Amino acid sequence: RETYVRFLELYGDCYELLAKEFPEITYWEPGNEFDSSGSLHPIGWTNGSANVFTESERARITADLCWYANRAVQKADGKNVIVFPGSMMADATPIYLEEVYNWISSKKIPTGEEYSDTNTWNYFQILAWHPYPSSTIEAAAEKCEELHDIAVRNGDGDKKVWFTEVGFSEHRFKYDQNLIDKLYLELFNTVKERLTFVDTLF
Numbered sequence: 001r002e003t004y005v006r007f008l009e010l011y012g013d014c015y016e017l018l019a020k021e022f023p024e025i026t027y028w029e030p031g032n033e034f035d036s037s038g039s040l041h042p043i044g045w046t047n048g049s050a051n052v053f054t055e056s057e058r059a060r061i062t063a064d065l066c067w068y069a070n071r072a073v074q075k076a077d078g079k080n081v082i083v084f085p086g087s088m089m090a091d092a093t094p095i096y097l098e099e100v101y102n103w104i105s106s107k108k109i110p111t112g113e114e115y116s117d118t119n120t121w122n123y124f125q126i127l128a129w130h131p132y133p134s135s136t137i138e139a140a141a142e143k144c145e146e147l148h149d150i151a152v153r154n155g156d157g158d159k160k161v162w163f164t165e166v167g168f169s170e171h172r173f174k175y176d177q178n179l180i181d182k183l184y185l186e187l188f189n190t191v192k193e194r195l196t197f198v199d200t201l202f
Helices: 002-021 055-076 093-105 137-153 177-193
Strands: 126-129 160-163 198-201
Touching: 002 055, 055 093, 093 137, 126 137, 137 160, 137 177, 177 198
Parallel strands: 126 160, 160 198
Antiparallel strands: none
């Protein structure tokens, strides 16, 4: 625990330094795809190892990192914003996101502080997902709605949602550019007409 808390403090120091050095940057994403077991590793992890964090463990680490990063960038400038580490939208992502909210409401974090913080706005202000449709736009839209429903149930229905990554990997669609063109149009229309909670798409 002592080593973990020291790491969290250094993480915060790093973001405070970065935010002060680069005041032109106002959006900060303190990590990426932590819903994947391949993104956060326990000590002793090696590629292919069964020694991985559970969804709940990754969720706690994510929440802690967001809290420390948010406090840090806010110290530098109150206009700074934390974007939730973009989720890759795996099968277990809804479990992971629910666990993030469970930890925030548990009154057990932020780790290393003498108090708890149950205000989600002190962890992140924007939600971020990476929908890479591998089958249909419909399936991707349903997963987005499932994740948004979790946010709504936990009082975050008014937070912006960003797609910080989205697209159609050519190898998954046999390099068929005409098909990919059609899928992009369907995706944009689906976001505009159905996924109206999405604020920005990259």
